[in-house]
Amino acid sequence: MAELLESLENGGGKLSATSSWRSRSRLERKHHPQPGVPWKLGPEEVLFAALSARTVELARLRAGPGGDYRGALMAVELKIAVELGKLLEKTSDPIFEGLSKVAIEEAGLVCGVCHEEMEVGSHGRMMECKNTFRLHCIVKWLERKMTCPLCRYNMPIIID
Template sequence: GNDYEALLEFEERQGAVVSRKLSRREIQRFPTKVFQGSSSGSGNTQCQICFCDYDNGEKLRMLPCFHDYHVQCIDRWLKDNTTCPICRANLADGDAVAPPTSDL
């Protein structure tokens, strides 16, 4: 009865989340910044995808969870994944992506 229906609905929702991918446009909505080593006393100075140190002037992409990566590293990661590599925040979730979209 009811439990079976609820389980089917749950599986459908889980499947939709797993198969969801970010479009190139969605990925490019995440802001970028230029790394300046001297000015950032705190924060990460290494890309957690390629494990290379950031160089001054390199372009980094910031995710809504405030983790940053080389643009080319994170863009490649986000083609197949919808989560932050560090904290696993779900970036396909409308709440995580700015600006929020209307519920039409």
């Protein structure tokens, strides 16, 4: 992937004159390991390459002539990651359907899975049975068992 990004940075998708044939061959074998088959990007790879090219373009515009390109690239990538996270947050995994996000407001509240105290001001997840857990703990638990670890409340199974 780094080689793909480097090739996009160095020539808009074309290999630069300084690129070695060996690195190009390695990239081709990675995506198309069968000998004799022409190298071709799949639909997801085309979208990724287009996104990468736009990211590089935005970073170059942000940095300006003689500016800090690496810093601008990191800032653009961070902004994209934040926006993508906001979009993905709205999608629902069936595990999250029965969990509510709650703020931990009282000291001494213990996660029923890991048995460690939850910090006041942090966020946890409350099941419909009103038991509260750390997010990563209850998600790991519910991936194995669809019941509350404390009261054995059965999580509803949602079938689309």
